[in-house]
Ligand SMILES: O=C(O)[C@H](CS(=O)(=O)O)OP(=O)(O)O
């Protein structure tokens with residue numbers, strides 16, 4: 741598999757297959773939202789767009805990063821979201837990096853959103869679809885966020901080498917600037933368990949696929965074939 745690792749600003753043309761990685765915390769949060777029962781996640785272009793969607797659909801759950809804000813129901817924290825019942829709900833998510841990265845590749849034919857919590861499912865989906873060329877969007881810090889790059893490199897490796905050990909990749913993420921800022925309270929809207937939750941390898945068995953639906957970028961969980969059915973490893 742030909743893998744490229746690019747920051748959001750380095751995307752010059754729509755890739756065919758994109759894996760958008762945001763470990764801390766957008767796509768860890770998205771995975772937890774699905775685990776808590778959310779039906780779908782609308783990736784909003786801006787805070788105003790998120791609030792406009794919420795105004796049109798009062799039953800939707802509007803979520804943003806940073807501190808709690810008027811009009812929003814939740815913040816971008818897996819530790820805080822894991823105790824919320826989202827059964828059948830639609831979530832609207834707007835964050836600094838993750839949602840921006842997914843929207844930057846909305847013309848791609850396949851867009852996966854990922855973090856360590858869905859790493860193996862994401863790698864397995866890439867294998868199942870026999871993706872020869874994959875662009876990994878490293879969303880944080882202009883493409884240099886160590887937690888996102890480590891996760892992207894792990895998924896790329898895991899997609900082709902079943903024996904890849906995650907330990908070194910997880911160590912890099914644990915020592916990233918984002919992890920330190922979350923632990924030290926530099927970032928807001930944080931639960932003490934957030935870093936640990938973001939580093940839970942394969943916590944969930946689904947991948948997450950984003951696609952345009954009526955001009956909105958919608959993220960949904962996607963079941964992938966079981967390892968027994970995957971003859972490539
Ligand atoms: O919520 C996050 O972790 C970040 C934003 S901040 O730097 O913590 O304010 O957003 P994300 O898009 O999930 O990286």
Ligand SMILES: [Mg+2]
Nearest residue numbers: 762764765880
């Ligand atoms: Mg991030």
